Amino acid sequence: MALSDHITPARLADHWSGFVAAMRQLSAGVAQRIGSIFLPKGLYTRTVLIIIMPIVLLEGVVAFVFMERHWQAVTRRLSEATARDLAAVIDLYRTYNGNDDYAALRNLARDRLNISLQILPPGDLPPAQPKPFFALLDRTLTSEISSRVKDVPFWIDTVGNSRHVEIKFRLENAILRFVATRSQTYASNSHIFLIWMVATSVVLLTVAILFLRNQIRPILRLAEAAESFGKGRPVPDDITPRGALEVRKAAVAFNEMRERITQHVEQRTAMLAGVSHDLRTVLTRLKLELALVEETPEIRAMQQDVNEMQHMLEEYLAFAKGDGGEDVRPTRLRALLEEIVREAQLQGMPVAFNQSRRRRELIVPLKRNAFKRTITNLVNNANRFADKVVIRAYKANNSVFVIVEDNGPGIPAHERENVFRPFYRLDHARNQDKSNTGLGLAIARDIARSHGGDISLETSQLGGLLAKIQIPL
Secondary structure, eight states: OOHHHHOOHHHHHHHHHHHHHHHHHHHHHHHHHHHHHHSOSSHHHHHHHHHHHHHHHHHHHHHHHIIIIIIHHHHHHHHHHHHHHHHHHHHHHHHSOTTSOOHHHHHHHHHTTOEEEEEEOSOOOOOOOOOOSSOHHHHHHHHHHHHHSTTOOEEEESSSSTTEEEEEEEOSSOEEEEEEEHHHHSOTTHHHHHHHHHHHHHHHHHHHHHHHHHHHHHHHHHHHHHHHHHTTOOOOSOOOOOSSHHHHHHHHHHHHHHHHHHHHHHHHHHHHHHHHHHHHHHHHHHHHHHHHSOOOHHHHHHHHHHHHHHHHHHHHHHHHHTTTTOOOEEEEHHHHHHHHHHHHHHTTOOEEEOOOTTSOOOEEEEOHHHHHHHHHHHHHHHHTTOSOEEEEEEEETTEEEEEEEESSOOOOGGGTTGGGSTTOOOSSGGGOOTTOOSOHHHHHHHHHHHTTOEEEEEEOTTSSEEEEEEEEO
16 A cells, blocks of 8 residues: 555645644743743733833834934935045145145145045055944945045044044055044934933833823722732721722722622621520520439430530531621730630640740731631641640741641541531541531631631641641731
8 A cells, every 4th residue: 555545635734734733832832931931920010011112112113214214314425425525635636746735735625625634655555444333434435435536545444533534545646644524424413313212212101100100009909908808807998999990890899899798797697696596595495404304314315415416506606607707906826826725725635835935926917716716626626636736836928827736647638628628527537526517627717718818738747637727917
């Protein structure tokens, strides 16, 4: 079977289209990665860059057009006039006899043409001078002299004296040295154009930056308010819509969203308070009725069931209530943790607080009671399955970290996210306790996230579980 039977034009076209699509995808990915690395991250900086780039590009195009058209045209005309004057002086010199006085010719060149003329003894011309970086004058003047003064060797220096141009011609019996001002051969007023270009650019950029600062400020204020609201911290009562139309719409939408969320939390808190009061009343009445009945094994079992029901009710209400609308206040973290440790030790829990006394006291904005409930839940969870629990706290990367670790059996890595789900229970020994409702870790994470942070589980150096709470400052 021939190779052509396998490779058809249609198959080749399919392979080529696939290759082109892959290359496009690769180039787009590379461009996106390069942009993410080198482009600024802030909106203000990006907007300024968007304004600066067109201005720089426009000025570059204008400068190029000016250099190519106006500047070169003017320089060519000036060089052409200078070359014509030099050719005229050389022709006049050749009309003189060898014994004639050349004073009149020198005066004519000086007074009429503004060119200094010296007649030197015959000899060789100096070696060629290095060309300047911008060789526009040198190239243009050389071209014009070559076309006007033919068959005469010459030497030109446009670099040595910044204000003058020196030209030497080697004739049969003499060397004519001409010195002309640079302004006669070169458009030297380009700096005025550059000054105006830079000055107008600075004015435009200043106006743009001032305008952008006023436009970006409402966005930053809205972002700060959203961040504070997300962390449960106090925000201004009203975010006044300012700036562009889109920013005003975002501010209005944020105010409406905050009002709806606040109203929802208030309604839920009021409803839970009513439910809690009604259910506790019923449970209290049941406990009182059981206390009045003669104590029997059946009555003791019922009392245990009522107590377990009350404990489960408290857990459910705590989970549904969350932080309970508590206000954020500056809290001494060390004092709060020491208080939690003392209360745990009074209940016979083996809890230790490992913190250096020489460290500076951390003042953290917290919902104190809710955060205390978070640490207490973690401590109680660790105490069920370990005989050693350690609490630590430290500050890093503009955040506060609180560590609760134990030497218990731990939790498998693949189950560490599942245990934060409400009512989720593991099959092993950590959740065989009947009084456990499966809400302790869910409540702890919910409160941590209401502070703008989170909780993660890791393996402790003690051999058990390590719970890390991160709260941004």
